[in-house]
Amino acid sequence: MAPPAPLVRTARSLWHWQWQQLMGGLGPADAEGNYRRPDGAFSVLPPLPDEAAAADGHVLIVGRSCPWAHRAWLVWSLRGLGASISLVVVDPDPAEGRWRFAEAFEGCHTLIELYRRSGADAGQRATVPALYSRRERRILVGESARLIELLNRWPSPDAPNLEPAPQxxxxxxxxxxxxxxxxxxxxxxxxxxxxxxxxxxxxxxxxxxxxxxxxxxxxxxxxxxxxxxxxxxxxxxxxxxxxxxxxxxxxxxxxxxxxxxxxxxxxxxxxxxxxxxxxxxxxxxxxxxxxxxxxxxxxxxxxxxxxxxxxEGPPALGGPGETQPMPDPGNNDG
Ligand SMILES: N[C@@H](CCC(=O)N[C@@H](CS)C(=O)NCC(=O)O)C(=O)O
The missing domain is CATH 1.20.1050.10 (Glutathione S-transferase Yfyf (Class Pi); Chain A, domain 2)
Incomplete structure (x- = not known):
């Protein structure tokens, strides 16, 4: 039997209130309800290291699911920077809402520890991507828009330039x-x-x-x-x-x-x-x-x-009017 209407109304408004509270934990919104991404730590573009310093113990920290980390990972990969910058992939810890290292990294088990040790303020979030210097024992950049510019200029013979001057x-x-x-x-x-x-x-x-x-x-x-x-x-x-x-x-x-x-x-x-x-x-x-x-x-x-x-290949449907039969789930012939 369906629950009585007043119960449904109460449950809905309670759930909506709770949803608003939980959304506040995901990210801040302005008075009109638009999501506003909070500013992060280490957001200034640091000076480009010279060739010797560039080859010395830098680590790019990424998470697989994060699209902001993905852009830094892509520049690292497309420019073949693996010889001078190593890659560390952190895992999400959904219960705690933070990133953790698979193995202790520079004595830290979580990314937030590394951020705090690098001088981030107590209220600042510990986000991926981040570029860490083992020599300076701190995070140099934690903002992907700046990080991809730095990685694009990182000394690396024969690496493509992803900021071509005419464009x-x-x-x-x-x-x-x-x-x-x-x-x-x-x-x-x-x-x-x-x-x-x-x-x-x-x-x-x-x-x-x-x-x-x-x-x-x-x-x-x-x-x-x-x-x-x-x-x-x-x-x-x-x-x-x-x-x-x-x-x-x-x-x-x-x-x-x-x-x-x-x-x-x-x-x-x-x-x-x-x-x-x-x-x-x-x-x-x-x-x-x-x-x-x-x-x-x-x-x-x-x-x-x-x-x-x-x-890979063309889209399954060519466009309006061009339909293809649904594949038969029992047919393994392709
Ligand atoms: N502005 C940052 C945003 C990065 C960001 O929001 N990363 C998310 C993962 S997709 C994160 O690490 N969040 C952890 C948290 O907010 O505590 C950037 O572009 O680098």
Whole structure:
């Protein structure tokens, strides 16, 4: 028997109140309900080390599910920086809401210990990515937008330059727009506290993706003929779109194949040497669906498309009017 209406009304308003409290723990919102990402520690671009210092004990700390860490990991990988900067992958600890090291790192078991020891204030969050210097025994940068610039200038013979001079202005413009409308934009959709806040974020997100699609119909990379940091910052968000952001954050207005230049760009980027090794779809889905309790209280990880269907071959559906039969689950012939 259905519960009586007054009980349902009370339960709903209690749950809504509780949801607002829990959302406050995920991230702050302004008076209109728009999500505002808090400022992080170590956000200033440090001086570039000379060649000798650059080869001396630097460590890039990343988490697999984090899109901000993913962009730094990509620059590290695309520029082949493994010889001078080692990589440490931290694991999420959803019960405690923090990152922990698989093995003690510089005497620390959690990232927050390393942040505090490096001089971060008590109220500051310990976020990935972070670049650590073993020689100075401290974190040098904890802000991904600055970190990717530093890694792009890091001395490394024959490494590609991801800020090609003729495209610098377009690269910077795209990076600005993507940072707010797309990279943070998906979080503004998912963490919105009101319908109006969600509507604003969602409209800005798909307007930016539409513009990116038009730019990519004219050139192979976002800011022109050469790969740049603009492509690097777009990829971590777009590769998580169908797997996480569409189902969990409500970024589901269009399937990406309806932006065909963007769809092909994503395949092209994923095929670049070193990129596939930075992609961990199972970890992304487990961490997002498992950790963001106020958005997904059951913690159940839904099935999603295998990554291969997004990054290899043509989209499953060619477009309006062109449908394909559903695969027969009992038929293993392909
Ligand atoms: N502004 C930072 C944001 C990074 C960030 O929010 N990272 C998240 C993971 S996706 C994190 O480490 N959060 C831990 C926390 O907030 O305590 C950047 O771009 O580097």
């Amino acid at each position: 610098q202005e377009a690269t910077d413009q795209w990076r600005d727009r993507l940072q707010s409308s797309v990279n943070d934009g998906v979080y503004r959709c998912g963490f919105a506290r009101t319908q109006a806040a969600y509507d604003r974020a969602e409209a800005a997100l798909f307007e930016a993706l539409g513009d990116a699609d038009r730019a990519l119909a004219r050139a192979p990379w976002l800011s022109g003929p050469q790969l740049s940091l603009a492509d690097v910052v777009l990829f971590p968000t777009l590769i998580r779109l169908e797997l996480v952001y569409a189902p969990l954050f409500g970024c589901s207005r269009l399937p990406l194949w309806q932006l065909p230049a963007l769809w092909r760009w994503r395949q092209r980027f994923h095929a670049l040497p070193g990129v596939a090794a930075t992609c961990w779809p199972e970890a992304w889905r487990r961490d997002y669906f498992g950790a963001l309790f106020p958005l997904h209280p059951s913690g159940i990880v839904p099935a999603g498309p295998p990554l291969a269907t997004l990054v």
